[in-house]
Amino acid sequence: MGIDLHRRRTVLVRMGADGQRLGSMDRFPSTPEALRAAMTAAGPEPRVVLEATYGWYWAVETLQELGAEVHLAHPLGIKGFSYRRVKNDERDAADLADLLRMGRLPEAHIAPAPTRALRELVRYRAKLSRWRASAKSSVHAVLAKRGVAVGMSDLFCVEGTALLDQLSLEPAYAARVSSLRDLIAMLGTEITGFDFVIAQVLAGHPGYRAIQRISGIGPVFASIFVAEIGDPARFATADKLTSGAGLTPRHRESDATVHRGRITKMECGGRRRRPVRPTVSRLGRLSCRWWAGSTFIDRS
Structure with a gap:
């Protein structure tokens, strides 16, 4: 079975071992309930393939709950689909099923649910860190515009904080620096919180x-x-x-x-x-x- 998953609608194509289509394709809303209903005619332990696209977690988890043998197609490995003269959701799902049938599917790794949950924490913590670094760079940019010399290597250490407190800038620039400093402090609090949560999850690992x-x-x-x-x-x-x-x-x-x-x-x-x-x-x-x-x- 090949599944072409999208945000709003999903297409499912059934294919036999000989490559012949079994029945017509199914199109249904992209929800766990609709996917369960579409899988009722699949039989026991069906082999299912879908692409590792936006929001595939819930689909894989639903299929695994139903006892399916789930395969995840690597998007870069099936990039050749885009060069076909005719490309639509039904053809994509059928081609995925055909690649799985022939044993030529470029597969991506399906990490276990606990690992995916840990990745959510770690990746969001990294994103928070990038946002904080961007806010700090913006503070440096404002000071550079106003010709303020920064003599320390870390503008946000104790000495740097004292410098920022003593600055006398025009209202527009002062408002931006004040807002950025608030954001930096808030992001720092969030990062510290996620550090604690991640440490708790990995305690004993x-x-x-x-x-x-x-x-x-x-x-x-x-x-x-x-x-x-x-x-x-x-x-x-x-x-x-x-x-x-x-x-x-x-x-x-x-x-x-x-x-x-x-x-x-x-x-x-x-x-x-x-x-x-x-x-x-x-x-x-x-x-x-x-x-x-x-x-x-x-x-x-």
Whole structure:
């Protein structure tokens, strides 16, 4: 069965092992209740494929509750759909089912529900941090416009805060700086709160503690690695883990010509926002036993 999931409507196509369509396609609202109703004629343990598009969590969870064998198609792997002369939801769903039937489906990993929940926390915490950094940069921009020299490396330390308190700016610029400082303080409070929640979720996690034994990895980076990598046992080697993190260079080879480009960036950016390639490579060389709860062993 192939499913083309959209925000408002979903299309479902049934296909037999011989590639023949079974009945007509179903179009229904994109809700768990409608999906359950559409799956009533699927039989026991159907094989279902859908693309990893916007909002796929609820669909995968609903299908798994119904006992389906769910496969998640990687969007980049089926990019060729866009080059067809005729492209519509029914054709997309049928092509997904056909790729699954032939064993040629480019699959994406379906992380367990607890890992997806942890990612929500970690990724939102990272977003809050980016918003705070943007607000701080805006304060620097306002001071630069008014020719205010900043003599300290951190404008938001005690000395920098004293400087901001003593500033005498025109009303428009003063109002913006005041608003930005309020936002920075509010975002700082939110970040601290999420740090506490994430620490509570990962309390007792052996991998979370073990990763912090690597130089340069603290609680924030450790939580990112645990959330984004999930179960490291799904990577057979350190090279596969590095590739999964999107840190491998692009490779183009034809005849005697070879071109190597920039890193592929094909995974979540949370693992690439810092110079972490050596860390990811070393992490892959660690024994996976510490992640499962055994003794930490560094085999680098």
